[in-house]
Amino acid sequence: MNFNLTQIPERMVKPRQNGITMVMDKGLSIEEARNFMSISHPHTDIVKLGFGTSFVTPNLREKIEVYQKNGIPVYFGGTLFEAFLVRNQFEDYIAVCKDYGIEHVEVSDGSITIPHAEKCGYIEKLTKHFTVLSEVGSKDAAHIIPPYKWIELMRAELEAGASYVIAEAREAGNVGIYRGSGEVREGLVQEILTQIPEEKIIWEAPQKAQQLYFLELIGCNVNLGNIAPTEMIALEAMRIGLRGDTFHLYLDKAVH
Numbered sequence: 001m002n003f004n005l006t007q008i009p010e011r012m013v014k015p016r017q018n019g020i021t022m023v024m025d026k027g028l029s030i031e032e033a034r035n036f037m038s039i040s041h042p043h044t045d046i047v048k049l050g051f052g053t054s055f056v057t058p059n060l061r062e063k064i065e066v067y068q069k070n071g072i073p074v075y076f077g078g079t080l081f082e083a084f085l086v087r088n089q090f091e092d093y094i095a096v097c098k099d100y101g102i103e104h105v106e107v108s109d110g111s112i113t114i115p116h117a118e119k120c121g122y123i124e125k126l127t128k129h130f131t132v133l134s135e136v137g138s139k140d141a142a143h144i145i146p147p148y149k150w151i152e153l154m155r156a157e158l159e160a161g162a163s164y165v166i167a168e169a170r171e172a173g174n175v176g177i178y179r180g181s182g183e184v185r186e187g188l189v190q191e192i193l194t195q196i197p198e199e200k201i202i203w204e205a206p207q208k209a210q211q212l213y214f215l216e217l218i219g220c221n222v223n224l225g226n227i228a229p230t231e232m233i234a235l236e237a238m239r240i241g242l243r244g245d246t247f248h249l250y251l252d253k254a255v256h
Helices: 030-040 060-069 078-086 090-099 116-126 147-159 186-195 208-218 229-239
Strands: 021-025 046-049 074-076 104-107 131-136 164-167 201-204 224-227
Touching (some): 021 229, 030 229, 060 074, 074 104, 078 104, 116 131, 116 147, 131 147, 147 164, 186 208, 208 224, 208 229, 224 229
Parallel strands (some): 021 224, 046 074, 131 164, 164 201
């Protein structure tokens, strides 16, 4: 940090196992990725090339290298995994990830229906080659999954070998763990936390109010995902009480 301040909560240090921030890159240029890294690489833990953008991104290899040279793992969005799967190209997907030096993969079923035992089978197969993040929840706002089912799915996917489960919200933050308005389904979140370890969950939280909710609920070392590159520094400041929303979270009561 640039100067000394007391009463700053202790952030996990990189490489972090929890307190991670997953950034969603929806189409930065190589130059923009370099600029983003110049300011945010100390606070970024992993970058997702959103949905299927990696298929149409020019100079993809060079762009991935920008992140990897800064020590940031990159992975392709879960929608790309589903796009390969629905076309019966699972082995091709593995080959593509290896070809691009990708070491993390996301297994999701937000756009297609995969029997859950089969999804867990894909997780098991992929853990032989990669670190697996599995996403739970549907991208269809009309498809409401009850809390017990979220817990059941998350537990099974962790047991199948996923390193983290991602709680689905889409890039807009308006499905899955959120209502259409972006408001957190608090009962759902709190019920999940009674059964699934918080350090194993990455909460997709693209909106500031959503990030704030999880910081207040779990603390500065909560795992957050789908963060916009332009919001990284602001989020890190909010994590440690240096934004109005969290200003009083970590101060001694006597200071108020």
